[in-house]
Amino acid sequence: xxxxxLKFGGTxxxxxxxxxxxAKIIKKERSLGNKIIAIVSAMxxxxxxxxxxxxxxxxxxxxxxxxVLLSSGEQVTCALLAGxxxxxxxxxxxxxxxxxxxxxxGEHSNARIINIHIEKINKYLNEDGVAIIPGFQGISKxxxxxxxxxxxxxxxxxxxxxxFNADICEIYTDVDGVFxxxxxxxxxxxxxDKISYDEMLELSSLGAKVIQSSAVQTAMMYDIPxxxxxxxxxxxxxxxxxxxxxxxxxxxxxxxxxKDDAKITIIGVEDKPGVAANIxxxxxxxxxxxxxxxxxxxxxxxxxxxxxxxKRDEVSKTKKILKGNNEIIYKEIIENDKxxxxxxxxxxxxxxxxxxxxxxxxLSDEDINILAISTxxxxxxxxxxxxxxxxxxxxxxxxxxxx
Amino acid sequence: xxxxxLKFGGTxxxxxxxxxxxAKIIKKERSLGNKIIAIVSAMxxxxxxxxxxxxxxxxxxxxxxxxVLLSSGEQVTCALLAGxxxxxxxxxxxxxxxxxxxxxxGEHSNARIINIHIEKINKYLNEDGVAIIPGFQGISKxxxxxxxxxxxxxxxxxxxxxxFNADICEIYTDVDGVFxxxxxxxxxxxxxDKISYDEMLELSSLGAKVIQSSAVQTAMMYDIPxxxxxxxxxxxxxxxxxxxxxxxxxxxxxxxxxKDDAKITIIGVEDKPGVAANIxxxxxxxxxxxxxxxxxxxxxxxxxxxxxxxKRDEVSKTKKILKGNNEIIYKEIIENDKxxxxxxxxxxxxxxxxxxxxxxxxLSDEDINILAISTxxxxxxxxxxxxxxxxxxxxxxxxxxxx
Numbered sequence: 177x178x179x180x181x182l183k184f185g186g187t188x189x190x191x192x193x194x195x196x197x198x199a200k201i202i203k204k205e206r207s208l209g210n211k212i213i214a215i216v217s218a219m220x221x222x223x224x225x226x227x228x229x230x231x232x233x234x235x236x237x238x239x240x241x242x243x244v245l246l247s248s249g250e251q252v253t254c255a256l257l258a259g260x261x262x263x264x265x266x267x268x269x270x271x272x273x274x275x276x277x278x279x280x281x282g283e284h285s286n287a288r289i290i291n292i293h294i295e296k297i298n299k300y301l302n303e304d305g306v307a308i309i310p311g312f313q314g315i316s317k318x319x320x321x322x323x324x325x326x327x328x329x330x331x332x333x334x335x336x337x338x339x340f341n342a343d344i345c346e347i348y349t350d351v352d353g354v355f356x357x358x359x360x361x362x363x364x365x366x367x368x369d370k371i372s373y374d375e376m377l378e379l380s381s382l383g384a385k386v387i388q389s390s391a392v393q394t395a396m397m398y399d400i401p402x403x404x405x406x407x408x409x410x411x412x413x414x415x416x417x418x419x420x421x422x423x424x425x426x427x428x429x430x431x432x433x434x435k436d437d438a439k440i441t442i443i444g445v446e447d448k449p450g451v452a453a454n455i456x457x458x459x460x461x462x463x464x465x466x467x468x469x470x471x472x473x474x475x476x477x478x479x480x481x482x483x484x485x486x487k488r489d490e491v492s493k494t495k496k497i498l499k500g501n502n503e504i505i506y507k508e509i510i511e512n513d514k515x516x517x518x519x520x521x522x523x524x525x526x527x528x529x530x531x532x533x534x535x536x537x538x539l540s541d542e543d544i545n546i547l548a549i550s551t552x553x554x555x556x557x558x559x560x561x562x563x564x565x566x567x568x569x570x571x572x573x574x575x576x577x578x579x
Numbered sequence: 580x581x582x583x584x585l586k587f588g589g590t591x592x593x594x595x596x597x598x599x600x601x602a603k604i605i606k607k608e609r610s611l612g613n614k615i616i617a618i619v620s621a622m623x624x625x626x627x628x629x630x631x632x633x634x635x636x637x638x639x640x641x642x643x644x645x646x647v648l649l650s651s652g653e654q655v656t657c658a659l660l661a662g663x664x665x666x667x668x669x670x671x672x673x674x675x676x677x678x679x680x681x682x683x684x685g686e687h688s689n690a691r692i693i694n695i696h697i698e699k700i701n702k703y704l705n706e707d708g709v710a711i712i713p714g715f716q717g718i719s720k721x722x723x724x725x726x727x728x729x730x731x732x733x734x735x736x737x738x739x740x741x742x743f744n745a746d747i748c749e750i751y752t753d754v755d756g757v758f759x760x761x762x763x764x765x766x767x768x769x770x771x772d773k774i775s776y777d778e779m780l781e782l783s784s785l786g787a788k789v790i791q792s793s794a795v796q797t798a799m800m801y802d803i804p805x806x807x808x809x810x811x812x813x814x815x816x817x818x819x820x821x822x823x824x825x826x827x828x829x830x831x832x833x834x835x836x837x838k839d840d841a842k843i844t845i846i847g848v849e850d851k852p853g854v855a856a857n858i859x860x861x862x863x864x865x866x867x868x869x870x871x872x873x874x875x876x877x878x879x880x881x882x883x884x885x886x887x888x889x890k891r892d893e894v895s896k897t898k899k900i901l902k903g904n905n906e907i908i909y910k911e912i913i914e915n916d917k918x919x920x921x922x923x924x925x926x927x928x929x930x931x932x933x934x935x936x937x938x939x940x941x942l943s944d945e946d947i948n949i950l951a952i953s954t955x956x957x958x959x960x961x962x963x964x965x966x967x968x969x970x971x972x973x974x975x976x977x978x979x980x981x982x
Binding site for chain 2: 226233234237242248258321
């Protein structure tokens with residue numbers, strides 16, 4: 177007997193047929209004698225539909241009421257899944273956020289779970305019941321409904337796994353697991369069997385959207401084993417746990433990419449001490465996240481060019497702040513939002529010499545120009561022209577033996 | 580300053596545009612200085628959509644979970660309306676059933692409100708806030724969500740009006756008020772300005788579907804003035820209050836009809852004491868509601884024919900019970916479900932001689948055969964062939980000066 181938290185995402189519960197399928201998965205787990213808490217998202221499309229309604233009323237819809245609105249989505253799924261299990265002779269019950277309760281702090285649409293009352297649900301689990309809990313929501317100390325932000329169902333699942341001391345938290349989704357790169361783009365992409373929390377964090381922040389980053393962080397902090405697996409196949413998924421439990425036979429675990437970035441270059445900046453601080457301090461104060469920074473000495477040696485990357489949707493805000501900044505003198509600002517970020521991720525990289533060199537050589541062999549570089553212990557990212565992205569992913573996937 | 584409970588039905592809040600319109604009505608009431616509690620239904624179609632999902636899973640969907648499912652509908656409307664009001668600079672807040680709470684007794688999908696905590700909402704009203712409350716739902720003493728059954732939003736509105744001691748309860752709907760007969764069938768149907776609770780009860784149980792009967796009963800019991808009016812026009816609605824406050828200039832207030840009935844005749848029943856009891860006792864025990872009963876002596880004077888009406892959807896159950904009943908001897912059972920019930924309703928009838936006679940004469944003038952008759956102090960109903968229904972309503976509407 178193990179205690180499991182199973183989380184089912186929006187596509188896994190997108191229709192009544194799929195909810196019936198999820199009920200079968202839970203019934204099978206129960207037949208093995210496992211104690212089950214299921215966390216469910218809103219049915220696929222439902223949250224967007226509710227958001228659409230709120231936007232028809234106002235683009236600036238009141239945040240408290242938006243949480244009341246959106247939380248209805250998971251309530252619907254909870255009831256349908258509980259009803260379906262009962263119909264299949266599995267003892268089950270929906271537990272809404274206020275019935276448990278799940279307590280949160282923080283502002284509406286961005287709250288954090290701080291506590292979950294466990295007595296009633298533990299009693300129910302001990303009486304062989306399956307507890308169905310809505311993801312993504314909780315209540316504040318004032319008794320208002322709060323939401324954790326989109327994708328927050330993963331956060332609920334990990335928090336529930338931690339507080340109920342579950343043996344494992346399984347994230348059911350519409351793909352087989354975490355892949356070495358995007359299987360829709362690169363057919364030879366391979367499912368990763370085991371991955372460390374750190375690698376997963378790098379992959380998910382870089383665009384592998386199977387699990388929310390902050391949920392992985394929480395799991396890492398409390399050492400909760402995760403497994404990402406498909407609702408629709410019986411294949412093994414990807415196990416996510418701490419690095420010391422993994423044997424690294426490969427230096428690189430996966431190749432990730434994103435098209436969210438844009439490159440901004442300030443040409444002819446006066447080259448004197450403090451200029452970088454003068455540029456980046458106002459951006460930081462405006463909550464603009466600057467990723468990579470490169471500084472070149474220009475030909476006249478009195479001025480310099482500074483290149484950096486930001487998220488694409490922050491380009492105009494960034495330019496406005498730069499132009500209104502009287503602390504800096506420069507010739508021109510140019511931008512390029514036709515760029516992409518490609519990253520290789522692997523906890524084995526740090527112990528494998530030459531990974532960096534092999535990446536650069538491989539891109540150069542394909543005539544791909546590197547526009548910016550950033551590194552961490554387990555990640556190496558480059559910015560390239562967007563048109564080269566597919567070529568780059570394919571090449572890197574091959575040379576690091578991931579095909 | 581008056582305290583008002585305003586109830587908005589499903590069509591009144593069926594789209595975001597209509598919710599914006601409802602917000603305007605409430606804003607106007609606030610500008611007059613009135614204290615407002617609004618009760619809302621689920622958006623039109625939403626409850627049916629949720630029911631459809633539950634039926635895809637099971638026709639025998641668990642009742643507790645069905646209430647969790649359906650209650651999400653009103654939650655959505657509450658949030659949208661509250662958000663819309665806040666956006667229009669009206670202080671407003673959604674109060675879900677468990678946040679108030681609204682306490683109920685009775686089984687799922689058929690619960691009754693027994694208490695509503697008033698402190699928090701009264702405080703909020705005194706701070707010039709508009710409280711938005713979901714209709715149709717509450718919580719049980721175990722903390723489970725319960726529903727009052729379909730149309731239960733009217734019941735919520737009247738219960739809130741009573742417990743908060745409101746001056747009036749206004750039922751906003753998609754028609755101008757209560758009509759002297761169905762305006763879709765009879766174009767000369769006229770809106771009734773004032774009607775007594777009793778008359779309204781007879782009209783609504785007979786098919787005038789603007790307000791739920793049990794809500795009218797509660798309003799009558801506690802003498803809460805009601806007004807049924809249109810969300811979409813500025814016309815005056817129909818005021819419903821106690822009989823002593825109404826001057827009756829007309830003997831008949833309205834003509835109602837229904838097509839829910841069927842006529843069953845048992846031919847050649849042995850005519851001896853106790854035969855009627857032997858027939859009707861088993862039907863009553865099986866919860867079959869027998870409406871009108873007629874007994875004729877047959878030509879041989881040893882047997883009799885007994886005719887009665889039941890709801891159409893109970894015909895086969897009724898016949899099965901009759902056929903399995905060994906206490907009675909008869910020749911044959913015949914049924915006719917192509918019948919309709921037409922009723923004239925009016926608190927002035929009792930003091931006006933000849934109403935009965937005039938009704939029978941009018942129908943006879945139109946060659947309409949009366950198949951059964953039943954009467955109460957303020958109502959006179961006849962069963963006729965369904966094909967004659969329109970002709971009958973028109974004629975009665977005219978001769979009782981309702982055109």
